[in-house]
Amino acid sequence: MPRNTPGDELCSPDGLPCRCSAESLCTVEAVLSVDERGQMVLPKDVREKAGIRPGDKLALISWERDGEVCCLALMKTGRLSGMVKQVLGPLVDGTA
Numbered sequence: 743m744p745r746n747t748p749g750d751e752l753c754s755p756d757g758l759p760c761r762c763s764a765e766s767l768c769t770v771e772a773v774l775s776v777d778e779r780g781q782m783v784l785p786k787d788v789r790e791k792a793g794i795r796p797g798d799k800l801a802l803i804s805w806e807r808d809g810e811v812c813c814l815a816l817m818k819t820g821r822l823s824g825m826v827k828q829v830l831g832p833l834v835d836g837t838a
Contacts, residue, residue: 799834
């Protein structure tokens with residue numbers, strides 16, 4: 743899949759700037775389809791590369807621009823920082 747280095751002007755097909763840090767690369771890992779129930783599948787190679795195993799909890803993080811979500815990301819909950827863990831912890835643990 744295409745890879746853009748931080749020096750590249752654009753990472754997104756809609757022409758928005760990337761905002762990648764100097765230490766990272768923007769990578770399109772896969773193109774997913776959403777079924778009629780709103781579900782999608784992460785391909786096996788992506789799950790293996792990210793170390794995602796059955797039962798793992800993932801946080802869905804969104805960024806908004808001009809009132810619309812422009813970017814979504816998944817992060818293993820174990821990587822969330824302390825303050826975010828306090829807010830999301832009950833949701834992740836199922837106690838909320």
